[in-house]
Every structure is written in structure tokens, then in C-alpha cells.
Amino acid sequence: MHVVVPFAAIDPKTRLASVLSSAERSTLARAMLADVLTAVVEAGAEPTVVSTAPLDPATLSLEAPVRDAVSVTVDDRPLTEAVNARLPASRDDETTAVVMSDLALATPDTLAALFAHDAAVTIAPGRSGGTNALVVSHPEFRVDYHGTSYLDHCEIARDIDASLETVDSFRLSTDIDEPTDLVEVLIHGDEADRAPACLRGLGFDLETRDGRVGVSRLEETTRE
């Protein structure tokens, strides 16, 4: 299966600006992208990074078999337009998946289960009504990522009489947007993945205060 992985290459993850510098956010975004690409390839699919700016795959530190399977294309249009340009346009076109690059908890198993659905449209919702991943075989389906995109995508599928399935996955529902999301990377991220290692390298660790779990960060002065 062909998988589109949109990537905002310039000043990514602005909602993490309260805890990470611009350079650190870029490093984390690339670590998550590399983890997602690795999981997609290990799930047996072929990913294309659709990047808003030029991106050299060699800078992502991918293992050789993954690096060979990844292609990169630049498209500086808004997300919705860039994705719609790559969805199936006729019954003869290959089924296409769209997987967000910040799904730090995605595993080969969760993605393989997503790709195995054979509905005309399959959606993995994110928290707060987002659409974190979807699989499209219907040639009339188009995305609209503004607002409550999960509900909008369900309505669009109904409008074109496309069969629709919703995937129930905590891992795929977890996109890393805000400081509280970093907790999930540290708790559920695979030790071999880049994003948890990136966060720990930046001094982040779990912290329990008043019975609630958050992240703490070592002061700059105590790190290298």
C-alpha cells in the first residue's frame, strides 16, 4: 500500500514552544517522522514523505532497508490540498493511506491492522476530533483537515455512499502536539525508537506530582 506522510519541515510543532526551542522541536519532529516511516515500512507499505520544504532523507538516520523504501516530494500547499492531490482519482488507482508524521506511538502492528481494513474509507481518529490516519480506496473521497475533521470525514464518506470504518487505537489516536502529550512518548514509546531517546536526551523525564503524571526537564545548566 502507498502511504502519504505529510511533514511540516519549517518551524514544526509550535504548540510545544513553551518547553522546546525551535531547533529542539525540529529535532523531535524529525525523530518522530523517522519512527513513523520505520513503522510504515515494517508494516509492509511504501511511504512518501510530502514535505513543505526540501528534506534530505539522509538526515533522518534511517536504517538501510527503510531508507531505500522512502521517497520524498516537496509540496508547499496547505495540508488539505497536498493530501487531496494524492488520493485515488479513479477506481483503477491504488488504495492510499495518509499517516501523520507525529504519531510517535504507531507500531508496525497497529499500522498493519489499519492498512488491512477494506472499507472504502477507514479512519483512525485522533483526540479532539482530529484525523490521525486514514485509508482511502474510493475515488470521490476528499479530505478537509480544518475543524472537527473526524466528523467531517465521516460525513463526506456518507455523502458519497462510501463504506466507512473507524479504527479504535489508543496508539494511533495519540499525536504529539502539546507538552502534556510528551508523557505518552515517555510511557509508551519503544525504547528502540528515536522520539523517546530524543526527549530523554533533551533532559525530559516523567514526574508525578499531586497524584498526576507530567514531564519534568533538567535545567539547561545541568545538561551538557
Add this chain to the structure above:
Amino acid sequence: MHVVVPFAAIDPKTRLASVLSSAERSTLARAMLADVLTAVVEAGAEPTVVSTAPLDPATLSLEAPVRDAVSVTVDDRPLTEAVNARLPASRDDETTAVVMSDLALATPDTLAALFAHDAAVTIAPGRSGGTNALVVSHPEFRVDYHGTSYLDHCEIARDIDASLETVDSFRLSTDIDEPTDLVEVLIHGDEADRAPACLRGLGFDLETRDGRVGVSRLEETTRE
């Protein structure tokens, strides 16, 4: 399967106090409890509500077949103690599940899939390292709900050499604790369930502002 459903009957859901009065929080907590009990029974299991104070099941507006399957017991000890008192104590004891009463998105299917696991300990993690549901057959396993209980429960299972599985479910990961969680009830809650109807009856609706989805509430004066 026997299912323990702990319920805080007195001043529940205090983290929703910024958007709901004490009486409204109690109404919502009971609506979610009734939805969870219905899903547990429809998943083929027998629930016992372990309530911190006396609770008349007749006040939960349960359908007849569900009402007949539910039992209520009062235990005013802290959550960890009340649950541990009801876990299997020997190999002869029945496998027991613990399902939190605020899993408003739990469905019969997601719970049946959870109950079908045959590991010694199966955990459905919540966000921020919580433990939203678990199934225990190992007689030495005990819970500890303080702090990052998901990681603690994984460690406890390893310490007693119990086989461990983690369930990947967005629905079971979603407990309703904070105002932002209400969005999930309105988006993913079944129209036939009590909790979405309760929230809509209180004037809540989805609202998209600056591209992000939240909830808004009609002013008191415009409601009955």
C-alpha cells in the same frame, strides 16, 4: 466474568468543577456509570458497583435486563484497597476485571475484546499513565492506583512472573476527568447513551475556534 466497577458516589469528578456544578457532576457521573454497566452486561459479564456510599440502582434508569444483572456494594476504603479486596486470592478464584465508571466511550465490543484476553494480567491504559481497565487471573497480582499506575502495574506483573498484555484501545483509554475530555463524549459517544444526552441536556455542544475543537455551553438564562 465478574467485573468490579468502582464508583465515587460523593462529590465526584471534582476536576470538572470549572464547568459543572456539584449536582451536575453527580448527574454526569451516574449517567457514565449507567452507560458502563450497560456495556459490561451487553459484553456478557456481571458487574458489581463498588460504591463509596450507598447507591440505589433504581436511580440509574437502567433497562430491565441490565438492572437485574447489576449488584451494588458499599466500601468506603480508598480505591486501591477496595479493588485489592476483590481480586482473585487463589488459583480457584474467578478471573476478575476492574473497569472504571467514567469510561464513557466503552462499548460492548471493546469490553468483550478486553475480557477475551487470557493473559494473567491484561491492562487497558488510560492517558497520562493511568489504568482504565484490567483483567486479573493471577492470585498474587495487586493494584496500586497512585502515580503512573500503568507502569507500576506492568512492573508488579513482571515481579510475580505473570504474563502481561496491553490493550490498544482509544475508547478504553478515554476517561472523562477534565473539561477537554467532554469533547470526546460529544464526538464519539453513542447517541443512545446517557452521557452524551446528559451533556447536551446541560447545554454543551462542540465548538471550533482557531482551528481547535472544544466545548461551549449555552448560558444558564437561555436554558430552561
